[in-house]
Amino acid sequence: MNTRVTSTGTPPANVLLEVSHLTKHYPVRKGVFSQVSGQVHAVDDVSFWIAEGETLGLVGESGCGKSTTGKTILKLIDPTAGTIDWRGHRIDQLSGTGMRPYRRELQAVFQDPYSSLNPRMRAADIVAEPIRNFESAAVGEIDERVASLFEKVGLRPDQMVKYPYEFSGGQRQRLGIARALAPRPKLIVCDEPVSALDVSVQAQVINLLMDLQDELGLSYLFVAHDLAVVEHISHRVAVMYLGKIVELTDKRSLFTNPQHPYTEALLSAVPVPDPKIQRKQVILLGDVPSPINPPPGCRFHTRCPYAEERCRVEEPAMKQVRPGHFVACHLRDGSAAAPRAKTV
Numbered sequence: 439m440n441t442r443v444t445s446t447g448t449p450p451a452n453v454l455l456e457v458s459h460l461t462k463h464y465p466v467r468k469g470v471f472s473q474v475s476g477q478v479h480a481v482d483d484v485s486f487w488i489a490e491g492e493t494l495g496l497v498g499e500s501g502c503g504k505s506t507t508g509k510t511i512l513k514l515i516d517p518t519a520g521t522i523d524w525r526g527h528r529i530d531q532l533s534g535t536g537m538r539p540y541r542r543e544l545q546a547v548f549q550d551p552y553s554s555l556n557p558r559m560r561a562a563d564i565v566a567e568p569i570r571n572f573e574s575a576a577v578g579e580i581d582e583r584v585a586s587l588f589e590k591v592g593l594r595p596d597q598m599v600k601y602p603y604e605f606s607g608g609q610r611q612r613l614g615i616a617r618a619l620a621p622r623p624k625l626i627v628c629d630e631p632v633s634a635l636d637v638s639v640q641a642q643v644i645n646l647l648m649d650l651q652d653e654l655g656l657s658y659l660f661v662a663h664d665l666a667v668v669e670h671i672s673h674r675v676a677v678m679y680l681g682k683i684v685e686l687t688d689k690r691s692l693f694t695n696p697q698h699p700y701t702e703a704l705l706s707a708v709p710v711p712d713p714k715i716q717r718k719q720v721i722l723l724g725d726v727p728s729p730i731n732p733p734p735g736c737r738f739h740t741r742c743p744y745a746e747e748r749c750r751v752e753e754p755a756m757k758q759v760r761p762g763h764f765v766a767c768h769l770r771d772g773s774a775a776a777p778r779a780k781t782v
């Protein structure tokens with residue numbers, strides 16, 4: 439039995455990915471000698487885990503660090519600090535060659551299907567490429583697997599000879615999903631996979647991802663800014679603000695009883711599909727601060743309706759307020775009810 443305790447609880451025995459204190463800073467350079475004048479705090483001290491067959495939604499405003507977190511886990515960029523454990527092996531310090539045994543198990547689907555597929559390759563070759571890269575399969579076997587993947591993602595066999603520009607946006611994203619599935623991954627980082635698609639197509643792609651998860655036992659890190667989409671697909675949700683996770687819990691707890699003022703404000707902006715239900719809107723004042731010089735104390739204090747003196751100087755630690763529900767806010771001690779902000 440797994441008895442380790444992290445800042446976001448005890449990972450289950452079937453944990454795949456464990457991220458601890460992950461940090462990514464980018465130097466800001468100025469002047470003719472490109473001297474480092476500061477650091478962009480893109481991701482700061484982020485911790486979470488993902489189990490087999492689970493979807494963790496990672497949500498927050500643009501620029502909060504969620505996509506950087508996904509890219510760091512994929513080792514497309516190197517972390518500044520922290521650890522990434524993949525099925526019990528530390529991968530954060532591995533180079534390209536060292537990462538090779540793990541690459542096929544960690545795949546990605548990106549936001550823009552127009553630019554994430556090679557425009558000069560036929561669809562069948564796009565899907566076959568990762569199989570050729572990672573396996574020494576015979577040509578006939580590769581062709582069979584590609585055909586089966588096309589069927590699995592809802593594309594027709596006659597589309598295998600087409601080029602990406604001949605597909606619609608939704609079909610291109612299906613092609614991107616087929617490519618991600620090709621090396622038989624265990625976890626797929628989905629980075630805003632539906633935000634470039636028409637609303638009518640978004641639901642089809644989300645449902646496809648959920649069906650594939652049921653069929654193949656996949657895990658997803660689902661990065662998105664759209665809370666309604668995250669609610670539909672996720673088992674647990676982590677909310678990010680200015681490079682930090684401020685709340686992490688199961689989907690039901692987050693959407694029915696948010697504990698962090700920022701989550702409360704985000705949820706209040708989600709339209710309710712029932713005209714009889716009026717959701718009170720929480721107005722956040724002020725702008726999102728720059729990640730180059732994030733505010734001291736709680737990073738949300740410049741916009742938080744409950745901010746007090748302590749919030750300006752002391753950074754809140756992540757605390758468990760009820761089983762499986764973690765919040766970084768000084769107002770939380772595990773017993774208080776969720777505060778209600780000024781509403782309109």
Ligand code: SF4
Nearest residue numbers: 736739742749767768
């Ligand atoms: Fe608001 Fe203070 Fe909680 Fe930060 S710690 S969210 S400023 S109440």
